[in-house]
Amino acid sequence: MENKLRSEAEQQAHEHSCKLLLNCYIRELALEKESDIRIHPNTLTYAVAFQASGVKVTGQLAYHSAMGEHEYLSMQSGGEAVHYRDLVRWITCELGGDGAQGASSDLHGMLKSEMKRKSSLEVDIAYPLGENTNRVELAYARDFAQKVDNSVGNLTLYIEQAAGLDIHDYRTSEQSLLVGHPFHPFPKNSKGFSEQDVQKYSPELRTSFQLCYIAVRQDVYVQEWVDDEAVMDLHDLLRSHVETILKEKSGMYGLLPVHPWQYAYISQLSEVQHYIRDERLILLGSAGPIVYPTSSVRTVYIPAWNCNIKLSLNMQITNMIRTNSAEQMRRTLDASRYVRQHDCFGAEPNTHIAYETGVATCAFDDEDLTSLFTVAYRPIEFDPANSYVLSSLVEAPLPGMRSRLMTLLGGDLDIAERWLDRYLACSLLPIVRAAGEKGIHFEAHLQNTLVTLEDGLPVDFIVRDLEGVSVDEELISEQERAASDLLFYSREKAWARTSYYFIVNHLGSLIHAMARDVNVPEEHFWKQVREVLVDELERTGNEYVRHLLTTDAFLAKQNLVSCLRGISQTPAYVPVSNVMKRIGSEVRGSRGIQG
Known part of the structure; x- marks a missing residue:
C-alpha cells in the first residue's frame, strides 16, 4: 500500500x-x-x-x-x-x-x-x-x-x-500551500534543506518547533520600531530561560530569534565564532513558545505572542536566498510608516494592512553577515480563527481536484458570483483607489493577501509584506523624499507592480480556479470584474481603473526565462492579453450590430 x-x-x-x-x-x-x-x-x-x-x-x-x-x-x-x-x-x-x-x-x-x-x-x-x-x-x-x-x-x-x-x-491555511505558484518552474524548490530538514521545517507537512535565540551585546545589537507601543520585549517574554544562562549579565544583551536551521548554520561560521569568543554573541539554544512555519517557509506564526516573525534563512526558497538585507528592511519600515501616516485604507472599513512594526539585527561591519541575523516583527491584528491566505483557498487539496474555495462554497455558480462581488468590493476597489488617490501600490499577490470569511463570504481583506510597497513619486513632498527615497518610483513602474501582482497573478489565478470548478470560461468572471470597474470609473474617473479597462495587455514576470538566465533579481516581463478589453470590444461590437 x-x-x-x-x-x-x-x-x-x-x-x-x-x-x-x-x-x-x-x-x-x-x-x-x-x-x-x-x-x-x-x-x-x-x-x-x-x-x-x-x-x-x-x-x-x-x-x-x-x-x-x-x-x-x-x-x-x-x-x-x-x-x-x-x-x-x-x-x-x-x-x-x-x-x-x-x-x-x-x-x-x-x-x-x-x-x-x-x-x-x-x-x-x-x-x-x-x-x-x-x-x-x-x-x-x-x-x-x-x-x-x-x-x-x-x-x-x-x-x-x-x-x-x-x-x-x-x-x-498558511500550512496548506502544497503546489505553490502556478507560473513558476520550480515553486517548491528548497535547495539547502536536507531530506531531514524538509521533514522538520516544511509548512506543507504541518510542522511546528521552537525557535532558537541569540543574546547580542548591546554595542552590537540594533533594533528599530515604528513607535514605542510596537516594541516586543523578548527579555520579558523569555525571562526565565534567559536569566538562567546570562544571570547578572542579562541587561547587557538584546535578544534575536533565529530559525533552528539558520541557528545551526551561523553557529559554525568562523566570523560568528569570533564574536562568540568575545561574548558579543551568546548562543541560548531553543526556547519559548511553539511556532508554525508559514507558506513562505522562513516566516513563522507564533500564536502565544499573536505575531509573525520574518526570519532569515540562508537558502533558496523557489529561486531566491531568503535573508533580510538592510535595504529590504529599510524599505519595510519606511513603507509601514508612510502607509500609516497617509491612512491608506482609512475610508475602507473592510480593507486592512498587516504592518511590520519592528526590525532587529546585529551591527556587523559585513552587511552580508548582518543579513543572516536580521528579523522583522509583524503583529496579528486580524481574526486568526476565520482568516485564510488566498493562495491556499485557490489551491486544491490534491492536483486535479476542486479548489478549497469552491468546495467551501458548494460549487454553485450563483454563490461564486456573490462571493466575487463581495471580494472585489474589499480588495480590488480599495487597491485601485489607494493607487489613484494616494499613489500607494502593493505587491498584493495571492500569498501576500488574506481574507476573513463569515458564513463563507468575504468580510475583510488584508494585505501584508510591506517590503513590496511602492509610491508614485509625483505625489510626494520634498520632505517625504528626504525621509526615504527607497519607496518612490515613476508612476508607470509603481502601477506595473499593482497590475501584475493583483490583476495577473492574484485575480488571474482566483478567477481560473472559480471558472474551472463551475465549468464556465474565465471570461464569465472577468466580465463581472469589468462591470465593477466600469461603475467605479463612472463614479470616480480613476485613471488606473481606465487603464485596467483599456490597456491591450498587462506585463507578467517571465519566471522560467529569468531563472534560466540567472536574472531572477531583475526579472524579464512579457505581455499578457487583457481579457477585460477584449470583452469590452465584443460588447461594443454587438451593440454596433444591433444599432
Missing part, C-alpha cells in the same frame, strides 16, 4: 510539474515563438514545437484558460507520454542561446558512457545544451534542472504525507 501511495504521489507531482513547465513556456514565449506554439480553444487541443530538439508536444486540454493557466488531459511526443525531465531538456535547449541547437552525437556518446558513474539526475542536467554553449549557460541549465528536481521531490512528499488535510483557520 505504501509503495502504491508513493507511486500515485510521484505521478501527480510529475503531471503537475509538466503543467507548470509547459504553461510557463507557453505564456513566456508565445510572442517570440508564435509559429511554434498553437492552442486551439474550440477543440481543446494544443501543439508546442521545440525546434532545437526536433520534437513536438501535443495533447488534449482539460480546460482552456484565457490567462494561460491551462489544465491538461494528455501530453505526449512521438506517441509517448512526456516526462517533466523531457520538458526541462527541450526548454533548456530551446533557450540556450545560439550554440544550443541540440547536443552533438559526440556529446550524446560521452554522456551515455558516463551514465554508469553518474546519477540519472546529473545526466539529465548535462544533456540539453550543445557543445558550443558557454559555461555560464551550462551552469544555469544544471542549476535549473536541479531545482526542478528538488521541487518535484518535495511536491511528491507533500502530496504523499499532507494532501487532503483540511484548512479551518489562519494557521492551517
